[in-house]
Amino acid sequence: MPSETPEFPEIADLSYEQARNELVDVVSRLEGGQVGLEESMTLWRRGEALAAHCTTWLAQAEAALAEQAAQS
DSSP: OOOOOSSOGGGGGOOHHHHHHHHHHHHHHHHHTOSOHHHHHHHHHHHHHHHHHHHHHHHHHHHHHHHHHHHO
16 A cells, blocks of 8 residues: 555545546646635645655556566
C-alpha cells in the first residue's frame, strides 16, 4: 500500500482509481480559476500528494508484473 502523506494522511487509504479521479477534480478546479489563492495552494499540495500516491500505486503494479514475469 502507498505511503501516508503527512499533510493529507487519508490519501493513503484511497485506491488508485479514487486518487486519480480526485486528482482530475483538483486539476479542474485549479484550471477553472474560481478559487482563491489560499485554497489554490491547498488544492495544489493535495494534487501533488494525490499524484505521488498514484505514482506509487503504478510503481508497485509494475514491480509485481516484473516479479511475475521473472518467475515465469
